[in-house]
Amino acid sequence: MSEDLTAQELKWVEDYCNETITPEEFERFEAAMLKSPSLRAATRQYLALDANLRSSADLPEELEDAWTAETTGKVVRFPRWIPIAAAAAVAFFVGILLDGIFRSDTNSVSEETVADVPEVTAEGYAVVHGLVDAAAQGGLELRVGEMLGAEVLDLTSGSARIDFFSGAQLYVEAPAKLEVVSAWEATLHSGKLRVKVPPAARGFVVESNGRRIVDLGTEFGVDTSSEEVRVEVFSGEVELEDRKLTEGQAVALRGDGETIPIGSSIESFSNLFGVSKGFSDTAKRAFEVWKKSSEALSEDPRVIAYYPFLAEPSGEADRVPSGLYPQDGELDGAAILTEWVDGRWGGLKSAVEFSQPGSRVRVKIPGEFSAYSFSCWARIDSLDRQYNALFLSDGYEDGEPHWQIHQDGRMMFGVMVDETRPEAARDGLTKITGLRAARSYYTPQIWDMSMSGQWIHLVSTFDPANRRVAQYVNGELVSQHKIKEGYVIDQLRIGNAEIGNWGQPFRKDPEFAIRNLNGRIDELVVFKEAISAEEVKRLYDQGRSK
Amino acid sequence: MAEEDPIDDYELYVKLFTQHESQLRNFARGLVPTWHDADEIVQEVALTAWKKFDQFEVGTSFIKWVCVIARFKALSYRRKMARDRLSFGENLIELMADESIDELDQRQNEYEALELCLKNLPERQRIWVKLAYTPGITTAEVAERAGVKAGTFYMRLNRIRKALLQCITARLKGEGLA
Numbered sequence: 001m002s003e004d005l006t007a008q009e010l011k012w013v014e015d016y017c018n019e020t021i022t023p024e025e026f027e028r029f030e031a032a033m034l035k036s037p038s039l040r041a042a043t044r045q046y047l048a049l050d051a052n053l054r055s056s057a058d059l060p061e062e063l064e065d066a067w068t069a070e071t072t073g074k075v076v077r078f079p080r081w082i083p084i085a086a087a088a089a090v091a092f093f094v095g096i097l098l099d100g101i102f103r104s105d106t107n108s109v110s111e112e113t114v115a116d117v118p119e120v121t122a123e124g125y126a127v128v129h130g131l132v133d134a135a136a137q138g139g140l141e142l143r144v145g146e147m148l149g150a151e152v153l154d155l156t157s158g159s160a161r162i163d164f165f166s167g168a169q170l171y172v173e174a175p176a177k178l179e180v181v182s183a184w185e186a187t188l189h190s191g192k193l194r195v196k197v198p199p200a201a202r203g204f205v206v207e208s209n210g211r212r213i214v215d216l217g218t219e220f221g222v223d224t225s226s227e228e229v230r231v232e233v234f235s236g237e238v239e240l241e242d243r244k245l246t247e248g249q250a251v252a253l254r255g256d257g258e259t260i261p262i263g264s265s266i267e268s269f270s271n272l273f274g275v276s277k278g279f280s281d282t283a284k285r286a287f288e289v290w291k292k293s294s295e296a297l298s299e300d301p302r303v304i305a306y307y308p309f310l311a312e313p314s315g316e317a318d319r320v321p322s323g324l325y326p327q328d329g330e331l332d333g334a335a336i337l338t339e340w341v342d343g344r345w346g347g348l349k350s351a352v353e354f355s356q357p358g359s360r361v362r363v364k365i366p367g368e369f370s371a372y373s374f375s376c377w378a379r380i381d382s383l384d385r386q387y388n389a390l391f392l393s394d395g396y397e398d399g400e401p402h403w404q405i406h407q408d409g410r411m412m413f414g415v416m417v418d419e420t421r422p423e424a425a426r427d428g429l430t431k432i433t434g435l436r437a438a439r440s441y442y443t444p445q446i447w448d449m450s451m452s453g454q455w456i457h458l459v460s461t462f463d464p465a466n467r468r469v470a471q472y473v474n475g476e477l478v479s480q481h482k483i484k485e486g487y488v489i490d491q492l493r494i495g496n497a498e499i500g501n502w503g504q505p506f507r508k509d510p511e512f513a514i515r516n517l518n519g520r521i522d523e524l525v526v527f528k529e530a531i532s533a534e535e536v537k538r539l540y541d542q543g544r545s546k
Numbered sequence: 547m548a549e550e551d552p553i554d555d556y557e558l559y560v561k562l563f564t565q566h567e568s569q570l571r572n573f574a575r576g577l578v579p580t581w582h583d584a585d586e587i588v589q590e591v592a593l594t595a596w597k598k599f600d601q602f603e604v605g606t607s608f609i610k611w612v613c614v615i616a617r618f619k620a621l622s623y624r625r626k627m628a629r630d631r632l633s634f635g636e637n638l639i640e641l642m643a644d645e646s647i648d649e650l651d652q653r654q655n656e657y658e659a660l661e662l663c664l665k666n667l668p669e670r671q672r673i674w675v676k677l678a679y680t681p682g683i684t685t686a687e688v689a690e691r692a693g694v695k696a697g698t699f700y701m702r703l704n705r706i707r708k709a710l711l712q713c714i715t716a717r718l719k720g721e722g723l724a
Binding site: 021 | 571649697698701714
């Protein structure tokens with residue numbers, strides 16, 4: 001029955017069963033359930049399996065012994081191996097002794113039997129007042145009205161308004177780590193914050209990077225996205241250890257305790273002053289411009305693969321249609337554990353998200369080429385892996401590309417030159433992979449956490465005829481490299497490859513390297529030539545998100 | 547129920563309840579978000595069903611009778627549940643419960659097929675299942691013990707469950723039961 005489900009439906013059921021579903025997805029899941037009897041039936045079957053597995057006695061006894069021995073000390077509130085009938089028996093005799101207990105409502109019976117559970121009391125220092133597209137670390141649910149105690153709020157996307165019980169209002173924008181210390185104090189570990197303090201909350205303290213900012217009834221911003229902490233007063237007055245700041249003043253708090261006056265840049269906090277909803281006219285116009293350029297790419301004879309991720313094909317969430325004309329189903333990608341999400345212009349167009357370790361889009365691109373270029377729009381949430389995949393060929397055999405971003409934020413483009421050649425030289429560029437001579441060309445650092453959630457345009461070109469590798473970010477050349485003697489290869493291939501991860505599905509070993517990109521890709525183009533800087537600039541201009 | 551001899555009734559009740567307990571838990575699992583919630587429901591049903599056992603007509607289906615009780619328990623449990631729990635709404639609980647009652651035989655067949663499918667599962671995967679379904683321990687702890695991240699753990703578990711479902715479906719098709 002589970003094979004009748006779409007990938008999305010199956011994921012809902014799995015996540016619901018695992019209790020990892022997000023509130024937003026749960027809402028969609030429930031709406032879909034109400035409409036679809038077959039989804040309900042499949043969900044029942046899945047949950048029944050979950051229940052049956054739990055009651056199944058078929059597992060090896062010795063294993064159970066080993067496991068329970070290890071877990072002694074854990075409180076098992078209602079262990080499965082105490083049959084419910086035994087509990088009923090206890091209740092029965094208790095019932096005889098305490099005549100009348102069964103006459104009361106069963107709720108009070110369970111109250112008697114679980115009297116050791118401490119009473120729940122409300123506690124907290126702050127409450128979530130509002131959320132805009134907010135998600136917290138690990139998909140934790142964050143809900144409007146939720147009480148926050150002394151805890152760290154790790155916001156990975158969107159923005160949130162947190163009202164402290166002292167009266168202070170904090171507006172925080174992802175990515176950010178905000179610690180609620182008390183009703184009168186918060187610590188900003190990272191991210192951007194706008195604080196609004198009414199007279200009643202004067203004395204509210206924000207701590208960041210070990211420095212204390214005391215609010216004297218005002219509105220100010222704190223930004224940790226550069227190395228030092230930036231504090232800017234929008235109105236009123238704040239007090240630092242060594243000085244007071246008034247309206248329009250801004251300082252950088254350095255790690256060494258120095259405080260340096262800097263220019264105001266209130267616009268960098270603009271997202272925290274109300275976020276517009278819906279699609280702006282600018283976004284619609286930008287999307288139309290992109291659509292024209294996308295149509296041109298579809299028919300461009302130099303383009304050997306094109307995935308525009310325009311929208312989720314209805315009922316086939318696992319198919320990623322090729323954007324090339326004439327259409328060729330052979331070039332379609334297969335999406336695995338990915339999610340169709342909003343792209344560069346919100347809901348105007350889709351993108352694919354690769355947040356799970358197994359997320360990937362598998363493609364097969366035939367042919368042999370004498371040069372190639374890769375262009376994509378990506379929105380990286382964080383660089384979680386040592387290597388974070390953009391586009392990697394499976395086998396990394398001769399002439400095959402590996403395009404990825406190193407954990408340190410450098411983009412790297414590699415080509416396998418000769419996998420049978422022993423590689424001894426090590427000059428910082430050469431990667432030693434046993435017998436395999438490959439070469440990766442690194443850009444300087446092009447990404448850091450301050451760019452999390454932003455759409456960026458990335459291009460790498462490999463031009464053996466001119467012995468040149470060139471790489472671009474947002475239309476600008478960021479690095480170029482000479483292809484050295486011995487690393488020139490002009491029989492280039494792709495074959496089986498993956499967008500957003502690295503797969504070796506033909507190996508017998510089930511283990512795989514995890515290189516999923518924690519983020520989204522909303523367009524990927526492969527050209528069979530090295531495109532020029534002008535063309536890169538044009539692709540960027542025609543695809544910009546605003 | 548013969549009021550002058552509650553012990554005999556009690557024996558009958560325990561016998562019936564024990565016999566159908568896993569079916570009941572299975573039914574409850576479809577209505578509430580977690581195992582723990584399903585256990586709570588089963589516990590409440592056990593008490594209420596005993597309390598009302600004099601209304602049960604011997605010879606009719608005991609499992610259907612307790613499932614009807616469980617349906618009401620799930621609805622009132624839902625109303626008492628914290629607002630931020632991701633639980634089905636009352637309409638959906640009712641739909642799920644009503645449709646489940648017609649599937650009790652199918653569930654029983656699946657349960658029997660599962661026993662065979664589990665036997666054929668590779669040893670490593672069986673250990674995963676065992677780890678995942680040990681009561682009283684959280685997934686995060688299990689994942690840590692197994693030396694993997696929670697996401698990886700869920701992924702493997704999802705894969706195993708999918709394989710088991712396919713095995714169950716295939717077996718039942720083979721027997722002409724699905």
